[in-house]
Amino acid sequence: MSSTKGGLEVVFHEDLIRSGYQTLKINSHKGAVLISKDPFYNRHVPMRFVCGKAPHLSILSIVNGNRPASDTSEHHIPQITESSEQYNWHVVEVAVETTDPYMQGCGVTYASDELFKPETPQLYDGDGQPQFGCKIDLQAAKEAAFYCPAPYVLDPPKCFRQVSVDGITKKITAVSKSLVTSESNHFAILRFERWRVGSGETLRHTPPLQCRCVTTKGIVLSTIQIENYYAK
Incomplete structure (x- = not known):
C-alpha cells in the first residue's frame, strides 16, 4: 500500500494509566491519497495486528536439560519455555479504504x-x-x-x-x-x-x-x- 507523505500512520503509544500496555492508533489524514498495489484488494486493504501480553523472564521456565549446572566445559544455551495458556492473544483486522486506483x-x-x-x-x-x-x-x-x-x-x-x-x-x-x-x-x-x-x-x-x-x-x-x- 502507498500513500502521499504522512497519509497513513500506524503509531504505538505506551498506556500512561495501565503499566505494560500499549495503544495502537491508525491515522488516515484528510486529503491523503491511499493506493493499493494488490489487485485482489484494490478497494479495501486488510491490515492485521496481533495483540497480546509479552511474557516476563520471571514467569518463564528455564530448562537446562540433563546437564549439571557446574558443567561449563562448553557453551550451552538453555531452553526457555512458557505456557500459552497464561495469555490471551487477539488478531485485530482493520480494513483500510483506498481513495484512488493504481495505474500508469x-x-x-x-x-x-x-x-x-x-x-x-x-x-x-x-x-x-x-x-x-x-x-x-x-x-x-x-x-x-x-x-x-x-x-x-x-x-x-x-x-x-x-x-x-x-x-x-x-x-x-x-x-x-x-x-x-x-x-x-x-x-x-x-x-x-x-x-x-x-x-x-x-x-x-x-x-x-x-x-x-x-x-x-x-x-x-x-x-x-x-x-x-x-x-x-
Whole structure:
C-alpha cells in the first residue's frame, strides 16, 4: 500500500494509566491519497495486528536439560519455555479504504510516494531531456491518471474532459468516442474502450492529448501526454 507523505500512520503509544500496555492508533489524514498495489484488494486493504501480553523472564521456565549446572566445559544455551495458556492473544483486522486506483500516470508527487505504476513512461522534450511528467501509450496501458493537488490547478481546467491538442483546447468527446473520462477522489482518469471506437476513427500517434498541472502564476509543474488513441 502507498500513500502521499504522512497519509497513513500506524503509531504505538505506551498506556500512561495501565503499566505494560500499549495503544495502537491508525491515522488516515484528510486529503491523503491511499493506493493499493494488490489487485485482489484494490478497494479495501486488510491490515492485521496481533495483540497480546509479552511474557516476563520471571514467569518463564528455564530448562537446562540433563546437564549439571557446574558443567561449563562448553557453551550451552538453555531452553526457555512458557505456557500459552497464561495469555490471551487477539488478531485485530482493520480494513483500510483506498481513495484512488493504481495505474500508469503522473502528477505533482514526492519521489517516495509511489502512487503510480513504475512502468509509466517518462516524458522527454524535443532534445531528449527528461521532463516532469509522463507520456502514456493508451493502447498499451488502456488507462491513465493525472494528479494535480491544490493549490495547483489543471490546464485545461477540466482535464481529461478537456484536453490540449496542438495548443488548442478540445472536448474529449470531440476527439474520440472511445475515450472515457472519470474522476476518483484525487485523480483525473482517462480510459480507452475499444468497443466505443466510432466510424471513421483511426489510430493516431500524434498529436498527443495533453494536460498540465500549473501554479496560479502559470508555472508548469507536471505534464501528461496521451498517444496512440483513436480519432477522426
